Amino acid sequence: MRVVSAVIAIAVGLLVLLGYFLPVAVPVQTILLEWAVILVAVAAVVGVINLATVHADKVRRRAKDGIYSAMLIMGMIVAAGLGLAFKPQNSFMQAIFLNGIIIPVEASLLALLTVTLLYTAIRLLRRRADAMSITFIVTASLIFFASATLPFGDMPILGTLIRPWVSQILALGGVRGILIGVSLGTLLTGLRVLFGIDRPYGGK
Amino acid sequence: MNAFIILILAVVLLGVVTLWKRRSSSAIREIPAFTRLIRSLGLSIEDGKRLHISLGHGRMTDGRGGSAFAGLALLRNVAERTSVSDMPSVASAGDSTLGLLTQDTLEAGYQAAGVEDAYVHTIGRVTGLTPFSYAAGAMYISQNENVSTTIVLGNLGSEAGLIADASERANVPLIGASDDLAGQSILFTSAQEALIGEELFATGAYLNDDAVYSASLTVQDVFRWVIIVGLIVGAGLKFIGII
Structure with a gap:
């Protein structure tokens, strides 16, 4: 199986590369890149499942700070449910999740980063x-x-x-x-x- | 056409230099970050603690994937060496495709060490899909999961500062490298040891004995000298008004 995956990876890589230099290989390159886009989208779903699995495991083990993991899983379920019901572009979804939660949280982290960088620069000479x-x-x-x-x-x-x-x-x-x-x-x-x-x- | 010639030249040079290096090995200069990294691999097992390898959020579908591949080469080596430990190394990624490769690489390391039954898929994690959510998840690991050293290697921007700060608060040394200029400058100030520029891509040569990795460094040096000569000659010709 490992040999098969290596052969597929090398063959696909070379075909995509050839597409940049030989016009005759462009149609094959386009098809392969379209497949890659689909696979990346599937990988995004797998990534979210991985995130949920790790945090579900923490909740199950009653690990320290497990309450935050439970909140994360609940947030994921609610966001996914409402996203399927209203579609992500819906103004309600944008107002609640994007403008109400994601952007303020990331802005807070950016603000925290500013303080952190100043503190780090001051400590640089000591280190x-x-x-x-x-x-x-x-x-x-x-x-x-x-x-x-x-x-x-x-x-x-x-x-x-x-x-x-x-x-x-x-x-x-x-x-x-x-x-x-x-x-x-x-x-x-x-x-x-x-x-x-x-x-x-x-x-x- | 020029790109095709450069590519063919790189492939031929890599092959020739690899064959040459296999016959006569050559020494590579000491980089303190790699010395510390190798030492921290052994110490983590002795201390009963784990390493946290954070691979950034480089996507496999664009140019930032190169640094992610360098990080995966490091992870493969670390997984093989620390898989027998009571506290296995844990890896975090900020991109779902990179997360999948992280898990596969860890599993391959465990297989190579002959302990594939000990592999648990939760040691390879996608901690978030945006730079800051990824950093928030990685910060938690460095602070709360009995980590001896945090190794940050991949595509990271300014959010590297948050991971570095979390590590420092937990008294966990941090070794960092990024292909992003903002990430590099932040890691230079906040990491115990930082890799600058192309040093990030030398990981394989410092952790593996295979001649192809040191051959890669030699080919990079050859190209670098060609570019330096090209720049100087070009500037000279421009100065005297020929071009």
Whole structure:
């Protein structure tokens, strides 16, 4: 079975790849990508079932904080039931679940993240007092101060000269370097998966 | 056409360098994050604690899947080494397809270790389908499931800061890597050890003996030098007005 899954994965991967270079392979590529979209949708359902199973297990074991798991399962059932009855685009569903729960909760987490990042930056030098950390803190502070606007406009020198130079020359160059490295890593990782050297779909 | 040539060149180079590496092995530079990771694998079993490997929310259907594959390669290795522990490692993912692959990879690790009966499917979890819901679920694992080290490796943005903060509050060291620039900068400040840029993709070379992984690093270096030379020559030609 493991051999069969490897053969299917490699064959499908190569056919989809060929579709980008050979026009004759495009129809096959399109069909395979459409199948992939359907499989991803099925995987989303499986993911939700996995989430429910993990939390149901916690409730059954009466684990610590199991009450939250029970609330999550109840929320999932209610959302799924109402979603099937009213359809997700319904204004009631949008008002209750999207604007009433999901967006405020995620916004709260984002707000929490802001505080967390500030706290982490303050603690950075205590954890790792080396040249890189000092450079990081100094650069971040410099850009932060330079971004602040004064009543009469940009901060002189810092905002008009140093900030553009740091962000558009030094930082942009570094960013491009990192992204090129990440792209090369992704290319080689993709090739290993394509030729079955890395098999995340199992196999001893 | 150019992309096709680059691809063929990469395949040929990978094959040739792998054969060469199999005949004469070469050393790779020490990266503190990998040294700590390898040490934490052994310590987790001795301490009777588990590792938490969080693979981010990279989708398999777009370019962010590359980092997820690198994370799965790490997970496969960790699963095989820690499957005999009383506290098996637990993995979290923020994408349903990645969640399925996580479970399959864990099961393969258990099979390879000969303890497939010990595999429980709930050790591979989808903790949420949006970045912040995924982070909220991963935070809970780091804080409440007797974790010795949290390893974050995959596509994570700013939400990595929440996982790092939760780990720190629980006195759990965090080793982190992301292919996302925001995630990298946050992990640099908040993780005990962070991998920057393409170091994320070197996981296989540091945890496996197979020559193909170190050959991948060599091919990346070859391409990197070609790009560096191309940039310098291009800038020079532009400067003197030829292009």
